[in-house]
Amino acid sequence: MIRTRAEKEKWEAGTLAPFAQKSRESAGRAHTEPAHPHRTQYERDRARIIHSRAFRRLEYKTQVFLNGTGDHLRTRLTHTIEVASISRTIARALGLNEDLAETIALAHDLGHAPFGHSGEETLDELMREHGGFEHNGQSLRIVEVIERKYPRFDGLNLSWEVREGLQKHQKFYDAPTPGAHEKFTSPSLEAQIANLADEITYYSHDLDDGLDFHLITPEQLAELEVWQHSFKEVRRHFPKLRGKELHGYVIRCMIDRQVQDVIATSADLIATAGVGCVEDVRRQKKPLIRYSLPLLRANQALRKFLYKNLYHHPRVAGANQRACSLLRNVFQAYLKKRSLLGETTAKRIRRDGLHRTVCDYLSGMTDRYLIEEHDRLFAAAKNGSSPTSGEERVITRRHE
Numbered sequence: 001m002i003r004t005r006a007e008k009e010k011w012e013a014g015t016l017a018p019f020a021q022k023s024r025e026s027a028g029r030a031h032t033e034p035a036h037p038h039r040t041q042y043e044r045d046r047a048r049i050i051h052s053r054a055f056r057r058l059e060y061k062t063q064v065f066l067n068g069t070g071d072h073l074r075t076r077l078t079h080t081i082e083v084a085s086i087s088r089t090i091a092r093a094l095g096l097n098e099d100l101a102e103t104i105a106l107a108h109d110l111g112h113a114p115f116g117h118s119g120e121e122t123l124d125e126l127m128r129e130h131g132g133f134e135h136n137g138q139s140l141r142i143v144e145v146i147e148r149k150y151p152r153f154d155g156l157n158l159s160w161e162v163r164e165g166l167q168k169h170q171k172f173y174d175a176p177t178p179g180a181h182e183k184f185t186s187p188s189l190e191a192q193i194a195n196l197a198d199e200i201t202y203y204s205h206d207l208d209d210g211l212d213f214h215l216i217t218p219e220q221l222a223e224l225e226v227w228q229h230s231f232k233e234v235r236r237h238f239p240k241l242r243g244k245e246l247h248g249y250v251i252r253c254m255i256d257r258q259v260q261d262v263i264a265t266s267a268d269l270i271a272t273a274g275v276g277c278v279e280d281v282r283r284q285k286k287p288l289i290r291y292s293l294p295l296l297r298a299n300q301a302l303r304k305f306l307y308k309n310l311y312h313h314p315r316v317a318g319a320n321q322r323a324c325s326l327l328r329n330v331f332q333a334y335l336k337k338r339s340l341l342g343e344t345t346a347k348r349i350r351r352d353g354l355h356r357t358v359c360d361y362l363s364g365m366t367d368r369y370l371i372e373e374h375d376r377l378f379a380a381a382k383n384g385s386s387p388t389s390g391e392e393r394v395i396t397r398r399h400e
Contacts, residue, residue: 008040017095019275021188027160030144031153041159042099046106048156052149053364054110054142055080060366062116062320073209079201080109086197086259087190090289093263094270097190104165104194107158111138113363114370115327117311118320122327123359130355138363140166146360148344165191184282189270192289200258203302208251210310218247224305226298230254258295265292326374327362333377334358340377 009024016022023040036044049055058077074082084105091101112135113119123133140163144155164187186192207227210216221227230253234241241249269288275281281288291299310316334340335358338349348357365373 003038005036005038005040008043012040012097015095016097019189019270019278019281020096021100021161021190021278022097023099025278029157029159030155031157033157040099042097042103042162045156045158045162046099046103048149048158049103049107049110049143052110052142052147052156054147055106057364057366058109058112060368061112061114062119062367073213074205076109076112079205080106082201082205083108083194083197086200086255087194089259090193090197090263090266091190094189094193094267096193100161100165100188101190101193101197103162104191105197107139107143107162107166108194108198109135109139110142111135111140111363113138113327114365114367115320115323118317118324119327119363122324123331123363126328126331127355127359130353130359133359133363136166138360141360142364146364161188161191164188165194186282186284186287188278189266189281189289192287195287196262196289196291199299200255200262203299203306204251204255204258206306206310207302208248210306210313211247211251212244215313215315216309220305220309224298224302226254226258226295226302229298230257258291258299261292261295262289265290323367323371326371330370330374330377331358331362334361 009022012020012022013024023042026041039047055077058080059075061076084102087101087105088098090096091098113123113133115122120133120135127133142155143158143163143166146154147156148154150157167187207216211218221231227250230250234246234250234253238246238249266289269290273280273284273288275284275288290296335354338346338354341349341357341361345357345361348360352360362370
């Protein structure tokens with residue numbers, strides 16, 4: 001039996017919670033398109049994200065450690081897949097739209113610059129007089145403007161609900177486009193899930209990578225409740241586990257505990273709030289997808305620990321800062337000689353300005369490509385020759 005889009009939408013209406021975002025109740029797309037015969041709105045969005053260039057580049061972008069420094073360390077892509085998996089688990093348990101939660105998760109890091117958060121800070125500094133740079137806003141910009149796969153419009157023309165889930169700025173809620181939706185104060189529960197799943201994933205897995213890379217020792221974690229709780233449980237059930245096997249299973253149990261806590265806490269908050277539809281969710285003043293207070297405090301302590309002992313560790317920060325000096329050099333080189341940009345990128349200068357165009361181009365680069373680009377530009381300058389334009393580069397290293 002073939003399941004059509006209409007049958008899937010009927011299944012959603014009869015199965016998902018009343019406050020879940022249903023596909024057929026979507027606010028639609030900026031550019032009207034005919035409905036797909038077999039895929040719902042959010043299934044269609046998910047495919048567009050997975051097939052985008054920005055998504056493929058995540059494989060070679062830094063999570064915490066510079067890409068290429070270890071075969072088992074997380075990249076921005078593996079992190080994204082992990083966030084999507086946790087998002088589906090929470091959404092399914094709460095009777096929400098798994099496709100929407102997963103789609104937002106898959107797109108949430110598309111806007112990350114090379115070299116992780118250090119690269120983001122560097123671009124923000126370089127763009128201080130020209131609107132700044134922030135990866136959440138850049139993710140939205142990629143799916144709305146930068147990706148080009150369709151002849152009738154720029155961007156991927158994603159549904160309003162997915163773009164809503166990517167819009168994370170100073171306030172808890174910002175509508176992706178102005179208009180009637182500005183009356184809302186909260187995003188969908190599916191968007192809230194993707195946001196919290198991101199936090200669950202990167203704190204736990206950054207800790208895992210830090211232990212695996214010997215930048216953090218188990219002894220340092222003795223005062224962290226979120227570690228000790230799972231550590232004691234694992235030792236109670238598996239007293240013979242040692243070393244990496246022990247630490248890896250503790251991390252796994254930490255994640256499971258946090259996911260279960262979010263599901264139970266959020267279910268209680270949803271019931272207490274008495275929301276009966278997705279509009280009720282969007283009128284809430286605070287998120288309904290949350291940790292319990294004890295686990296929130298435990299995670300805040302973990303976050304503080306990671307910033308002190310991992311993200312600012314000399315071996316991490318030093319390597320990232322050296323890489324960011326390359327980012328600055330290439331940025332300035334493009335400003336001085338815009339012909340270095342490819343033809344497709346250069347066309348955006350008139351509309352977006354030189355600085356924003358250069359920023360878009362650089363933020364889309366992988367770690368590897370930016371390092372190679374720096375070598376190409378400055379080796380050519382050292383040798384007295386002229387670097388080629390973006391249109392003349394080797395096709396296997398093409399960035400545009």
